[in-house]
Amino acid sequence: MLKIVPWHLTLMKDAQYYLFSNFHEAMFLIEASRRQSQSSTDQVTKIILSADEIMGVFSMNTNGRLLVHIDPEILNEESCEQILDHVVSEPFPISGMLGNWHAVSSLATCLVYNGIWSKLRMISEEATMVLDQIGNIDIEFQDNIRLLDSSDFAAWYQLRLAYCHELNIPISESLYEIQKSFALATQQERHWGLFIDGRLIAISSANAIVDNTAQVGGVYTSEDHRSKGYARRLISRQLEDLRMRSICRASLFTGKDNHAAIKAYEQLGFVAKGHFGLVFPALPS
Incomplete structure (x- = not known):
């Protein structure tokens, strides 16, 4: 059984370290959690613990966008339902999810299976790419x-x-x-x-x-x-x-089968690292 706790000062430093170690799949979540740490926001951010070790973080705003990063090793039917129990208790419905692919795809399956979402409008597995050191760009700049x-x-x-x-x-x-x-x-x-x-x-x-x-x-x-x-x-x-x-460092994601884009990013020095997921439910008819 996982332990899910609010974002608070006691665990904040360790949680931020966890997210930064996975920054290529967690930048949206890092920025959201940083805003919550610095001031009062409409974000609801929680930390997932297993045997007192941080294994995930998720956050949702009033628009219902759920940002997640969860270690794949703890994802199963029981853990997904436990995590979603905390999310669906919020007063606004989940309008979409962004995060590491294993977490997003597993939670989306659980949402549909339990009837929280009727079906999916869009689910996409993206290749995440990292440029560890932004150097001088060898390209002619133009004023347009x-x-x-x-x-x-x-x-x-x-x-x-x-x-x-x-x-x-x-x-x-x-x-x-x-x-x-x-x-x-x-x-x-x-x-x-x-x-x-x-x-x-x-x-x-x-x-x-x-x-x-x-x-x-x-x-x-x-x-x-x-x-x-x-x-x-x-x-x-x-x-x-x-x-x-x-x-000095940048990340991005693009469709895992968008070979032309991946090649262009590689020419700029980006290296493939990990997989990001985007998923949105079908709109009510």
Whole structure:
């Protein structure tokens, strides 16, 4: 039987060490837990113990997105049900899950089996990739790549909608919430874009930043500009900007069968390490 306890000061340091040792699969969770440690937030974060050893962490916000990292060795039908008992007791339903693949796939199976989710809308196993040292990027920089600002929201939003539609990812936030998040992210210099003839055609973000580590994500190029190396140029500029901000390590994830993307990331120095999972339930009919 596992022991599941709230995120608190007694275990916080050990829990953060546990997550950082798995940073390539846990950056969303690391940033969420760091925010909870520093101030009052709407996150509900808990620590999973087995024989007094930390074996997992999970966290959920009021939008119902469940972030997890759980050691595969403790995952079975009984442990999944015990973990989900703690999650479903919260006042908001689970709208999706992100985390290490073994945990996400096991918990999703349990959610469907127990009728909490009727069926899945989308489940994806992603290859996680790590760049342990962001070095000087050997690529010609162009002035059509820059950090986005609040005036770019409309163009960015159209690409973001296309990205979510292509990957079949539901959008649970309102337009107001998305615009508010975008404004905050641009203030924190987290969104980049590549422009052709003044039109935004490719985007990338730093979805999580903690200390000297960033997670690159939300990479999308409009369909009419693919296979031209734009995404690689955009991420190269993003990595260089991050390096200039003393961020020396990066991670990302991409579809495990997206061989073209994996090859492009390898050319930038990323190395495959682990598997990430995204899963979303079917929307009510």
